[in-house]
Amino acid sequence: xxxxxxxxxxxxxxxxxxxxxxxxxxxxxxxxxxxxxxxxxxxxxxxxxxxxxxxxxxxxxxxxxxxxxxxxxxxxxxxxxxxxxxxxxxxxxxxxxxxxxxxxxxxxxxxxxxxxxxxxxxxxxxxxxxxxxxxxxxxxxxxxxxxxxxxxxxxxxxxxxxxxxxxxxxxxxxxxxxxxxxxxxxxxxxxxxxxxxxxxxxxxxxxxxxxxxxxxxxxxxxxxxxxxxxxxxxxxxxxxxxxxxxxxxxxxxxxxxxxxxxxxxxxxxxxxxxxxxxxxxxxxxxxxxxxxxxxxxxxxxxxxxxxxxxxxxx
Amino acid sequence: xxxxxxxxxxxxxxxxxxxxxxxxxxxxxxxxxxxxxxxxxxxxxxxxxxxxxxxxxxxxxxxxxxxxxxxxxxxxxxxxxxxxxxxxxxxxxxxxxxxxxxxxxxxxxxxxxxxxxxxxxxxxxxxxxxxxxxxxxxxxxxxxxxxxxxxxxxxxxxxxxxxxxxxxxxxxxxxxxxxxxxxxxxxxxxxxxxxxxxxxxxxxxxxxxxxxxxxxxxxxxxxxxxxxxxxxxxxxxxxxxxxxxxxxxxxxxxxxxxxxxxxxxxxxxxxxxxxxxxxxxxxxxxxxxxxxxxxxxxxxxxxxxxxxxxxxxx
Numbered sequence: 001x002x003x004x005x006x007x008x009x010x011x012x013x014x015x016x017x018x019x020x021x022x023x024x025x026x027x028x029x030x031x032x033x034x035x036x037x038x039x040x041x042x043x044x045x046x047x048x049x050x051x052x053x054x055x056x057x058x059x060x061x062x063x064x065x066x067x068x069x070x071x072x073x074x075x076x077x078x079x080x081x082x083x084x085x086x087x088x089x090x091x092x093x094x095x096x097x098x099x100x101x102x103x104x105x106x107x108x109x110x111x112x113x114x115x116x117x118x119x120x121x122x123x124x125x126x127x128x129x130x131x132x133x134x135x136x137x138x139x140x141x142x143x144x145x146x147x148x149x150x151x152x153x154x155x156x157x158x159x160x161x162x163x164x165x166x167x168x169x170x171x172x173x174x175x176x177x178x179x180x181x182x183x184x185x186x187x188x189x190x191x192x193x194x195x196x197x198x199x200x201x202x203x204x205x206x207x208x209x210x211x212x213x214x215x216x217x218x219x220x221x222x223x224x225x226x227x228x229x230x231x232x233x234x235x236x237x238x239x240x241x242x243x244x245x246x247x248x249x250x251x252x253x254x255x256x257x258x259x260x261x262x263x264x265x266x267x268x269x270x271x272x273x274x275x276x277x278x279x280x281x282x283x284x285x286x287x288x289x290x291x292x293x294x295x296x297x298x299x300x301x302x303x304x305x306x307x308x309x310x311x312x313x314x
Numbered sequence: 315x316x317x318x319x320x321x322x323x324x325x326x327x328x329x330x331x332x333x334x335x336x337x338x339x340x341x342x343x344x345x346x347x348x349x350x351x352x353x354x355x356x357x358x359x360x361x362x363x364x365x366x367x368x369x370x371x372x373x374x375x376x377x378x379x380x381x382x383x384x385x386x387x388x389x390x391x392x393x394x395x396x397x398x399x400x401x402x403x404x405x406x407x408x409x410x411x412x413x414x415x416x417x418x419x420x421x422x423x424x425x426x427x428x429x430x431x432x433x434x435x436x437x438x439x440x441x442x443x444x445x446x447x448x449x450x451x452x453x454x455x456x457x458x459x460x461x462x463x464x465x466x467x468x469x470x471x472x473x474x475x476x477x478x479x480x481x482x483x484x485x486x487x488x489x490x491x492x493x494x495x496x497x498x499x500x501x502x503x504x505x506x507x508x509x510x511x512x513x514x515x516x517x518x519x520x521x522x523x524x525x526x527x528x529x530x531x532x533x534x535x536x537x538x539x540x541x542x543x544x545x546x547x548x549x550x551x552x553x554x555x556x557x558x559x560x561x562x563x564x565x566x567x568x569x570x571x572x573x574x575x576x577x578x579x580x581x582x583x584x585x586x587x588x589x590x591x592x593x594x595x596x597x598x599x600x601x602x603x604x605x606x607x608x609x610x611x612x613x614x615x616x617x618x619x620x621x622x623x624x625x626x627x628x
Contacts, residue, residue, distance in 0.1 A: 001416075003317065035356065037355070040351060040367060040369060041351070042349060042370065042371065044406060047407060049406075049408075049409055051369075051404070051409060053354060053367060053369060055354060055356060055367060056356065057356065064365065066365075066367060066382050068380050068402060068404075068411075070404065070408075070409025070410075071409065072408050072409040075408055083409075084409050084410055084411070086402070088382060088400070090384065092358060093361060094363075094384075094386050094389055094392065094394055094398075095363055095365060095384025095389070095397075095398050096384075096394070096398055097382075097400060097416075100414065102315075102411075
């Protein structure tokens with residue numbers, strides 16, 4: 001059994017391979033080639049936090065994955081990051097653990113950003129004039145980094161509840177090629193950007209349908225539990241296409257779930273990213289359309305990235 | 315974070331502390347002091363196997379546990395044990411993993427045997443004349459080892475589908491103080507033993523109500539999934555007391571679940587082990603009664619044993 005440290009994992013990770021593996025994973029998932037039960041979770045009150053366990057396998061694959069991820073949002077007060085986690089990879093022939101990936105949540109960040117890249121590449125309008133990043137955490141950073149290959153646009157607005165954090169992100173040494181404007185007004189960001197990525201842990205809608213201009217694509221990655229929500233339900237009503245990573249999971253939690261549970265849209269309006277990858281006509285078909293992609297994070301992404309790392313080590 | 319090997323875990327484990335912790339755990343569980351969601355599981359077809367993820371915490375505790383256990387029943391053909399697993403202990407204040415216990419399923423075996431000990435101590439008749447062990451695997455061995463402190467009876471019959479395995483167990487160097495008779499006839503075992511422990515992975519009933527004499531206690535530990543069953547439903551009808559580790563879990567899977575799902579007994583007949591520990595009158599009240607204890611294994615046991623090991627290391 002191989003126990004891999006974050007340092008080893010970072011060295012082993014090939015981003016082009018991950019992007020390919022994540023796309024393949026979404027397609028396999030939507031084609032019914034995976035076994036992925038509902039997410040197992042724990043929530044905590046004092047201090048507030050949550051733990052999500054995602055697990056599953058490819059029917060024709062060699063391994064199964066169990067990923068444990070935590071979010072404790074008061075951690076930064078203690079000088080710790082909010083998110084953490086690890087992945088376990090098991091041999092599907094024997095149940096033996098073949099690797100423990102002590103990635104501290106890094107691989108979850110990367111596979112989420114990779115999904116954001118796939119969504120933007122497939123669904124954003126061709127002519128992106130401004131990118132709006134909502135949130136200033138690790139995921140805001142990684143989404144932007146991964147968008148580099150999806151668009152030539154380098155104009156970005158970043159919004160955070162704390163403008164200082166938005167300023168800090170705008171000056172990140174690794175994001176120098178982007179022209180980043182920290183912004184206090186979320187309405188301005190939403191109404192001036194035609195590619196918007198929301199990455200917050202908000203528990204109530206912060207982006208509303210009225211803000212959005214025609215031809216905009218929104219990817220929402222923040223809401224990964226029943227009590228979290230970034231997008232108002234009417235955005236899903238207004239959208240010409242609602243794409244999700246997993247229809248069954250997005251009916252249970254995430255942004256689209258609120259629109260479905262309130263009856264604002266039908267479950268049938270949801271299209272899976274894996275299906276759009278195979279048939280792009282299920283996604284954006286004109287520059288004027290509004291498209292939304294709700295990413296709640298599925299175990300196939302965890303399996304694919306864990307296998308990417310493990311296969312490059314062994 | 316401490317990564318503990320099986321060797322270190324075995325050295326650190328204090329059985330008296332584990333027994334106390336398991337009893338405390340059952341009581342806390344039955345008194346609503348825990349958060350333990352339903353078990354998460356995966357099943358596999360080729361080769362057949364399953365993976366169970368048990369997770370949860372004590373509301374007033376310091377840690378939460380995630381335990382991953384696998385059972386791949388064709389492993390022995392490859393020279394590997396059927397069961398395997400590991401436990402992860404996390405800080406409930408931050409979500410940080412504080413320890414990975416690479417116990418290879420050993421701690422699951424021990425906490426299950428400890429529950430068997432608790433059940434026998436509480437529910438078996440005072441005068442045990444013969445112990446019947448059904449099954450010849452690791453759990454058969456551990457149940458017997460742990461019964462040492464629960465009874466003075468040293469007469470044992472062991473039944474296995476393969477009599478050679480029963481003979482092998484009977485000659486185990488660590489069980490010399492027991493007078494063990496390997497037996498081919500399960501009816502004989504069941505009708506001559508007034509303490510019976512079933513430890514098989516059977517998928518259909520192998521012990522029937524007609525076999526059982528008055529005053530018998532049966533502990534069933536083998537059925538840990540919906541498709542597994544060792545005890546015929548009529549045993550639950552005939553039993554004066556039906557004790558379970560978890561009412562909610564035993565309604566979903568395990569031996570008692572079959573009796574409930576078929577309507578042979580009502581859910582209300584179930585009494586939790588933690589409640590019997592606090593009030594023994596909920597258990598056996600006469601030597602003539604038939605009692606059954608269905609143990610499906612709950613995350614509080616995993617949490618308690620993982621904490622026992624971790625606290626003795628740190």
